Amino acid sequence: MLNQARRIVIKVGSSLVTNQGKGLDHVALQRWAAQIAALKQINKEIVLVSSGAIAEGMQRLGWDTRPTALYELQAAAAVGQMGLAQAYASGFSHYGLQTAQVLLTHEDLSNRKRYLNARSTLTTLLKLDIIPIINENDTVATDEIRFGDNDTLAALVTNLIEADALVILTDQAGLFTNDPRKNPEAKLLPEVHAGDPALEKMAGGVGSGISRGGMQTKVIAAKRAARSGADTIVASGHEENILMRLNNGESIGTRFLAKLPILAARKQWLADYLQVKGYVTLDQGAVKALLDDGKSLLSIGVVSVNGEFERGETVSCLDEEGKEIARGLINYSAVETQKILKRASSEIEAILGYVDEPELIHRNNLVLL
Secondary structure, eight states: OGGGOSEEEEEEOHHHHBSTTSSBOHHHHHHHHHHHHHHHHTTOEEEEEEOOHHHHHHHHHTOSSOOOSHHHHHHHHHHHHHHHHHHHHHHHHTTTOOEEEEEEOHHHHHSHHHHHHHHHHHHHHHHTTOEEEEEEOTTTOSHHHHHTOHHHHHHHHHHHTTOSEEEEEESSOSOBSSOTTTOTTOOBOSEEETTOHHHHHHTOSOOOSSOSOOHHHHHHHHHHHHTTTOEEEEEETTSTTHHHHHHTTOOOSEEEEOSSOHHHHHHHHHHHSSOEEEEEEEOHHHHHHHHTTOOOBOGGGEEEEEEOOOTTOEEEEEOTTSOEEEEEEOSSOHHHHHHHTTSOGGGHHHHHSSOSOSSSBOGGGEEEO
16 A cells, blocks of 8 residues: 555554653654655655654653643643654654654644645645654644544644555554454454444544543544545554555555545545635636646636635636636635736735745646536
8 A cells, every 4th residue: 555655644653652651762763763764765755643742741740640631731742842853853863854843733724724824834844855743732732632633633634735645553453343452352454444434333442541542533534534535554553664564565454445536535525515715717728727738727817806715715716707617725815816816926926025825726726617
């Protein structure tokens, strides 16, 4: 599976990066850096979603048990995030690789403007050959911090950057027919279809005392990742050299198959699930560029703007007869679009004083109707 994937999101759980929840396991982090560096050597784009900040913060603060008060959890996360970022930066530097810390909450990925801002940042980092290290912004999160649900965050990032695959590494071997800790007859499921309702029932229960996730959150994460066409692998991070073995085609853990290929799933999401906030009318040249040439929509091809929309919201693209030909996520607000319509992309910065993207709607965020 991974050998066919170019862009991969890898999530490592707390049990794989900490010393039984007592601070970071720097030897383990070095091993993850080595495996990811090996993937980078074969031209993979990697985004790492890592837990561990709260555990590191607890160790630095001298706390033996995980607190329950939200403000104490937030304080531990703030302290521990420093150590987590430093540890990864040090580990990857041995392989000549740079890292970047990106802190997100689920709200960042549900708000369309922040969604596009996060997407632009991550795709730019990947173009610069930098490895983004993502964690929840636990110092401001509320529900997220209580559940410790980096599995869901990893799935949302997979959707965000249109990754080809999601790998969730945990202390469990994969998805079993029953809880193997309670039922010795439980069997590992090597391959399933993401989104199958029966899987969530199989995966009932919570994780260890270190993390607050569990197999159920991983099953749900696989379903989320499948919405943009990405397959998911859930496997034990204690397996030796697991990332390269997965890349070499070895069957480890459970593979959750997405029902739709990436492009089809994303286009379906754009076409069916997002509410249209406004309209832009295109000249004949822009219509041809979209319909016949597979191009992005540029501001120079827009002749009028209707509606009140913000950056990241969905707009319809109409031809001059009023027929809807496409819709997508726009990179500029209605006010900004009005100022730059009929103008070349090279003029945007001079007109607005800044440029978010050269395209009004990027091809990857646009679906033809």
